[in-house]
Amino acid sequence: MKCAPIWMTLLLMAALPVDADEAKSPPNILWIVSDDQRADTIAAQGNATILTPSLDRLARQGISFNSAYCMGSTSGAVCAPSRYMMLTGRSLHRLKGNVFDIPKDEVTLPQKLRNAGWKTFFTGKWHNGKAAYQRSFDEGAEIFFGGMGSHTRLMVHDHQPDGKYPDNKRHRLPAFSSTAFADAAIRFIEDQGRNDSSTPFLACVFFTAPHDPRTPPADFISMYPKEEMPLPGNFLPEHPFDNGELQIRDEKLAPFPRTPEVVKEHLAAYYAMISQLDEQVGRLVEALQKNGLSENTLVIFTSDHGLAVGSHGLLGKQNLYEHSTRVPMVVAGPGVAAGCVSKQPIYLHDLVATISEVAGLDTPPHSEGISFLESIRGNKQPPRQEIYTAYKGVQRALRAGKWKLIRYPVIDRVQLFNLDTDPDETLDLSQDPRYQEQLKEMQGRLDHRRKLQGDPLVDDGDSR
Secondary structure, three states: OEOOOHHHHHHHHOOOOOOHHHHOOOOEEEEEEEOOOOOOOOHHHOOOOOOOHHHHHHHHHOEEEOOEEOOEEOOOOOHHHHHHHHHHOOOHHHOOOOOOOOOOOOOOHHHHHHHOOOEEEEEEEEOOOHHHHHHHOOEEEEEEEOOOOOOOOOEEEOOOOOOOOOHHHOEEOOOOHHHHHHHHHHHHHHHHHHHOOOOOEEEEEEOOOOOOOOOOOHHHHOOOOHHHOOOOOOEOOOOOOOOOOOOOHHHHOOOOOOOHHHHHHHHHHHHHHHHHHHHHHHHHHHHHHHOOOHHHEEEEEEEOOOOOOOEOOOOOOOOOOHHHHEEOEEEEOOOOOOOEEEOOOEEOOHHHHHHHHHOOOOOOOOOOOOOOHHHHOOOOOOOOOOEEEEEOOOEEEEEEOOEEEEEEOOOOEEEEEEOOOOOOOOOOOOOOHHHHHHHHHHHHHHHHHHHHOOOOEOOOOOEO
C-alpha cells in the first residue's frame, strides 16, 4: 500500500475521534455509484487525458483501491447482477431468482441499516425491483426504475410511502441526469444539516452516467476534441475471435471493424460524461462541508462495472478483461488513511461486510464478502489470493497475483496474461512453450475456484 507522507496523513486525520467511546458512534455514509465506469478514468490514478478534479481531491483525502472488481454477470445487462451482489453481499452464482428483482426474503444492505435505526435515502438508478427499493429506504427522490434511458428526458418517480410506482406517476427530470440526482441528494443533505439529528444516515446516489446514450452537455464535450483523444493501448479493430457476445446490443453501437475515428468519438463522449459526473461529486462533498457533516460522513465512490470503449475491439462490458471487470473504488472520511493507494484485490460485494462493520452491525449471514475496513484505516490485512469472474455461460477468468487466465468454454480457448508486464492484456502467453506449467496451474486453480463458488458451468458452456 502506498500512502501520502505521514505528516499529511496525520494532518488530515488530526480532528478525527480516537477515543474508544467516541468511535462507537458510527459515521454517516454517502455511497456514490456510477454506471459503466472503468477503473482507469480518474486522473489522480494515472489517466493523463481525463479531467476529474473532484475525484482527484477525494482520492488525495482518502484511499483508492486499484484492484476492485465486479464478479461478473449471468445477464447481458451486467448492471443488475452487479448491483444485486453489491446490495446483498452474495456472490454471482448464489444470487436468488430474478436478478432484476431482489426476492422479498433477501435483506439488502440499506434495509439492514434501516432496520437498525438508520435513516436511508436513495436517488438515481435502481435496477433491482420496486419492492426491494421500498423496503430499503425511508426517503427518496428522482428514482429511476430501469436499466438505461435518456440523460436529458429521463422519467423518474418520487418516493411513495405506499410503495406504488405506476408509470403515470412519473415525471421528467428537471435537469441533466447527474445534475438532477445530485440536486436531490443535496436537498437531503441540507435537511440532515438543519435537523442536527444524532441518527446516522445512509445516502445512496446511484448515477446513470456514463452509461449510454452518452449525450454530455456541450461545455463538457468541448473539453475533449475527438481528434485529440488517445486510443487505448489495447485498441483493436475487431476482437481476435468470437467471445460469445459479439452480437449483443453494446457491441452494435458501432460497426466492425472499429476505426480509430469512431473509437475516439466514443471515448470523447465517455470522458465528457465522467467529467460532468465528477462535477456533481464535488457538489455533494461540498454540501457535506457546508452543512457541517463532512467530519462525520464516510464517502464511498465506486461503479457497478467497467466498459471496453474500444479496447480489444469491443465496446461493451460483456467480457472479462480488466477494463470491463475492474472498477474505481475511493473511500474518504473519518478514520480513513489519507492519500493511499492499495493493490489489495477486493470485490464490489465486499462492501456489504465493510459497511456493516463501519455501522457496528454484524455481517448478514448470507453475505460472502470480506470487510476491507482495516485496509481503509491504513492497516494491513490478509489479501484475497484469487479473483474469480464469470460471464454467462461463455467466459470464466481467474486472477492470481500477476497471472490472469480467461477461459472460453464454448470454443475451448484460453488466454494467459502477465498483468505486471502486460496490464493491457495484449500478449496472450497461452501458446508460449515457456509458460505451459503456469497455464496448467492456472487452469487447475480456475476450475477449483469455480467449484468453490458454486458455479454450475459445464464443458459445453451451459450454466444451469
